[in-house]
Amino acid sequence: MAARQRAMFLVVVAFFLPGLIHSFKPLFSFDGNSTTHRDITQRAVLRKTAEVCRDIAASEGRDFSLTVDDSLSVDQVQRACSSTNTPTSLRSNVMFRSSIASMCFNNAQVDVIFALSEKHHFDDETFQGGRDLITAGVSAVKASVKLNNFVTARWTLGRVCHTLQDFYSHSNWVELGKTTPYSTLIRPDQPLENLAGPNTPTCRNCAGKNCANNLLPDLLQQGLLTSGYFNIFSSAKPAGKCSHGGSFDRTSIQNPVGGINKDEVGSSHGSLHHKAADLAVTATMELLEDIRVAVGDKSFLRLMGLSQSSVLCFVIDTRGSMSNDIAEAKRVSFHIIDSKKGTQQEPSAYVLVPFNETGFGPLITTTNADVFKDGINKLSAHGGEDLLESCLSGLQLALTAAPCSSEIFVFTDAPAKDAHLKSTITALIESTKCVVTFILTDILASRWPWGRRGSQGESPRTMSQSDAQLYHDLARVSGGQAIEVTKSDLSLATSVIEDSSASAVVTVFQVVRNPGRPDTFTFTVDGSLRNMTAYITGASSLTFNLTSSTGVSQSSSQSSGPLASFNTAGNLRRLSINTENQTGSWEISVYSNNAYSVKVTGQSSVNFIYNLVEAHKRNHTDFSLKEGRPLSGGNASLLVSVTGSDTVKVTEVALFDSSGATEVIGSLQSVGSGNFLVTFTGVPAGDFVVRLRGEDSSSTSRSKRSSFQRQASTHIKTSSISVTAQASHTNIEPGSTISIPFTVATTTNGVVNDSATRTFAVRANNDRGYTLTSPTMVIIAAGSGGNGSVTLTAPVSAVSGTDVTLTIEAENAAATDSNYVVLRFSVAAKVTDVTRPVCQVVSISTCCLSSSSLCASSQWAFIANLTDGINGTGIESITIHQGNGTLSSSTAGGHGENITVATYSASCCSQNVVLATVDRVGNVGTCVVQARVSATASPVTAVSMTSTGGHTLSISHCLWISVVVSLL
Known part of the structure; x- marks a missing residue:
């Protein structure tokens, strides 16, 4: 109980003292001189992404002219990484920017969620604890990427980067004269050395406000590593130890006074701020490189969000009456896949969730179009006893699996049996910014007379307009559409799916009128827009008039006219607009007293993304991500x-x-x-x-x-309810339970109202169906907040890398107002294998002559034994990280361990090779072999060579050929 009370107290402190930021500034530096966590993370991501694209271009024989340095922009990297760089090609970097923003926001959240955790900031000399957080987090990222759970992987990666980056600001690594990262922080198999002992004095008093020389000379001469102590409640610290420093750090007023942090240029050691930030960038790149080698270049670029195209995401009802719908979903998806294969518009990933009256799933997420095709091919329409379907449960899974801002298409002809999930789905839509379009067939029309059954034995069923309203409401919230169409007109309705699969689609204007009324809407056409399309949904009696910026008009009585051609499918009118460089203000006038919607889209590289943020106005004037409404x-x-x-x-x-x-x-x-x-x-x-x-x-x-x-x-x-929740950690071991405390409060004009007395209904839900407990209501009494706790248990069978999304909602007694928080967790099994695979070269054959003109006529080769040790998890993959040769591998046993034998051969024109070896938990070993040639072939002689592991190897090959084997 005492531990729980302390945890709740720390959460409350984090909520009400958001300015407790003792690290690089999270997002913004308004002084214009300091470097933030956001700057560090973005610089590292852009540089590493550019390096990966450069290596891929080199392997494919393509030019890559971009200079990789700290001046890179998102657009420059996106453009350089594109294999199609014609002046007319359209590129969207929304996904790239959104992914970087996600990592930066989660980086900044560490200062909110874990403000008082010394290990998250390397305070109080907690080097082991900080290193454990980093290595466990990196393992979780690799496991998530392995299962294509990139959203959760970015959340985890952002938080890991924060802790890694804080090391360079909070320790004396820079003061020790180090100019390269402390690689041991990402390598759990290496010992942490030269740490100042618990009784070793590290600092002396600052000279007034000058703390430039407060580190003890003996500490620097011996090269001992320390970090500052930090506490907002007590000034106590071990005798002679350094403090972090700053106005919130009470230990800094205790001898030795002052601090050693380099968080900004005005900090105690602010003169070293930029050196610390530069090292943090290099260290972040080193961590990203480790992940890149473990997951491969393609998956790494997806993790970074580098994609030109959208995700194809279908949620499909598989009840007996849906055979036509399934066939149409198959047709349109196969057409998109086949027509765009090998182009920049080829979908970057595929998501498929089937559902019916008995349940939903399994979820398919893949980058392989053939896997997606096979998944749709296996769908069959069957069943028919229940009139209701698990539609929202399937949609919930798609919303948490698809990347943010994805387009999701739901096919159904039945009401939702899980309509109680509406508020949860709404919260996930708002959180992910995904657009959901419902294709609803045969509303208010049963296929067979009552009492008859279809050819497959399915029961007749109908979906009324009141049933369909749920789908209309969710479509409106997301900015999607609810298209009501007959089975025979399905192919006309699915044209919206093909429209959305085009590159760089932007929304120019959108509005919903419910209740309907005649109205005129204006939208601006700019010179960058191409292939503009308008969608008008509404009753069959609806009419409209389109007017260009030059005053030319066209009415809905003209299916093809000077401004547009359009077709009708059910309640949808789709207009292909012909702008003909008529930039400026256009108008659409709609005449209807029934509910309707208007949406205008086009293709353009110019777009924007946004995120709600909230201010921290205390120690740093800065911001962090705002969850909920x-x-x-x-x-x-x-x-x-x-x-x-x-x-x-x-x-x-x-x-x-x-x-x-x-x-x-x-x-x-x-x-x-x-x-x-x-x-x-x-x-x-x-x-x-x-x-x-x-x-x-x-x-x-x-x-x-x-x-x-x-x-x-x-x-x-907007909402007058405040809901806040913070988890003590973001990873859950299979079979374990995590407790998430939350607080509900009522607000007046944006400020918490402590005098109010209210009762709120509470709903907690997760997308994986994991066991959870939660109170059903919270009562707020005057002077006290409404606190509660949700527990979530991951089953023993949960696969490491699986993600789970938890939504906690609070609703007022009248059910007229609600708010929520959305939390993501990664299931991560405890990793006991921390040893990197070992490489041992056993033979090298053939000499290479120094003459470059003759190199193509000869080959060199070597054989190496690769092992993960007796207690390791085993070698999972071996790839050529650098080199242009041929690699083959086989397995062999020896001395109680599995050995993978790698055989590599290459032309003498390619004299260097780097093999990357990854075990089953993502540990990376790198085998580097370099052949140096002589002017003439020489007799065989013995050469000794030492690996970084300290093992002396003896090999025989041609004179002057030296081999370096190292584990990077």
Whole structure:
């Protein structure tokens, strides 16, 4: 009980003292001189991604002209990594930016969730604890990537990077004169050496505010490693030890006073801030390289989010009446796959979730189109006793499996039996920003007269408009559509799937009118837009009129006219708009008193992403990711990033509701590299979307500058309920239980109302169906918050690398308001094999002559034994990390361990090779062999060579050929 109370207390402290940031600044440096965790992470990701793309280009014989340094931008790396770089090619770096943002936000969250954890920041000389966090986290990332769970892998990676980066700010590694990373921090098989003992003095008092020389000379001369102590409650620390320093660190007023942190240029050792930050970048790249070798280049680039194309994601009802729908889903998906194969528009991944009345799944996530095709081929329409389906459960699994901002298509003709998941699905849509489109067939029409059955024995069933409203509501929240169509018109409706699979699709304008009323809507067409399409859904009596910026009009009575051609499928009108360089303000007038929606899209490299953030106004004026909904009547902040253009000038970011009655304009503050901090004051209660407007200033002529607008798809709903939850760790071992404390509070004008007394219903749900316990309600009494705890248990059978998403919701008694938090966890089995595979060269054959003109006529080869040791998990893969030769392998036994025999041969024109060996838990061993040639062939002689493991090897081969075998 005492441990639980302490944990709850620390959570409360983290909530109400968000300024307790004692590390590199998380996201922004408003002084303009300090480097943040976000800067460090982005620099490392861009450089390492560019290096991987450079190596791939070299292996394919392609040019790669980009210089890899700290000045790289997201757009430069995306462009250089593209195998198609024609001036007319469209590229979207939304996924890349979003993935980097996810890693940076989770990096910053460590200062919120684990503010008082010394091991997460390498405080208090907790080097072993910090190293354990890093190595366990890296193992979890590798396991997640192995199962294609990239979203959770990015969350974990961001947090691991924070701890690694803090080492260089909080320890005296830089002060010891080190210019390379401390690689032992990512290598659990190597000992931590030269640590200052618990009784070893490390610091002396600072001279006033000058702490430049407060480290003891003996410590520096002996090369001993230390870090500062930090405590916000007590000034106590071991005698003679250094403090972290700063206004929140009470230990810094205890002798020896002062601190040694390098978090910013104004810190105790701020003169070394940039050296520490540069080392943190290099160390982060070293960690990324370890992950890259373990998972392979293709999976690494997916982890970084480097993709030109969208994900193809289907959630399909497999009830007996769905045979036509399944056949159409198969047709359209196969057409997309086959027509785009080998192009930049080929889907980057595939997600498939079947469901029916008995359940949902299994989930298929793959990058292999053939695996996806096989999954759809195996779907069959069967069953029919139950009129209801597990539609939302299947959608929940897709929302947590697909990358953020994905398009998800749901095929069904039946009501949802799990409608109680509506609020959970809404929370996941808002959190992931995924767009969900429902293709609903034969609403209010049964296929057979009552009392008859279909050819496969299925029962007749109908879905009423009230049943379909659930799907309409979820589509509206996500920015998708609910298309009602007959079975015979399915192929016309699925054209929206082909539209969305195109590259760089952006939303220009979208609105929903419910209840409906005649209205006129304007949208801006800019010069970068191509292949514009408008979708209008509504009753059959709906009519419309389209007007261009030059005043030309076309009515819905003209299926083909000067501005557009359109076709109708059920409640959907799809307009292919012909802009003909008519940039400027266009109009769509819709005439209907029934509910309808309008959506205008196009293809353009210019787009934007946004994330809700919240301010920390104490020790650092900074921000972190805001989970859940913004608070009604309070201030809201967005971090907006413009993608695809360096010449775009943002002039306005606004929140507006679908009724058009409310619009809130934000104040803009540029934070560099196309990023803007947007602050909204006093956001009223309501349901909003984000709209961005600006100018493309690529033209020097003011009159030729093009105005543009983009709109986010996902709706933002405000709430007067605050829900906060923090887990003590993000990994769960199979068979173990984790406890997640949470707090519910009511707010007034964005501020927690301590005097209110309220009762809230609580719902907790996870996408894997793992066992959990949760209170069903929380009562808030005046003067005290509503606290509770959710426990989540991973089954013993859970596979390491599986991710699980937990949603905790709180709803008021009237069921008119709710809020939520979404947490992701990774199932990670405890890794006992921390030893990297060992490489031993046993023979080398053939000499290479020094004459480059003759190198192609001769070959050299070697054989090496690779092993993971007697207690290892075994070799999983061997790849050529560098070199242009041929590799083959076989297994053999010896001395109680499995040995993999690698045979490599190459032309004498390729005299260097690096083999990467990975065991089953992701430990990486690297075998480097280099052949040096002589002018003439010489007799065989014996050469001694020592590996980094300290083993002396004796080999025989040609004179002057030296071999270096090392484990990097």
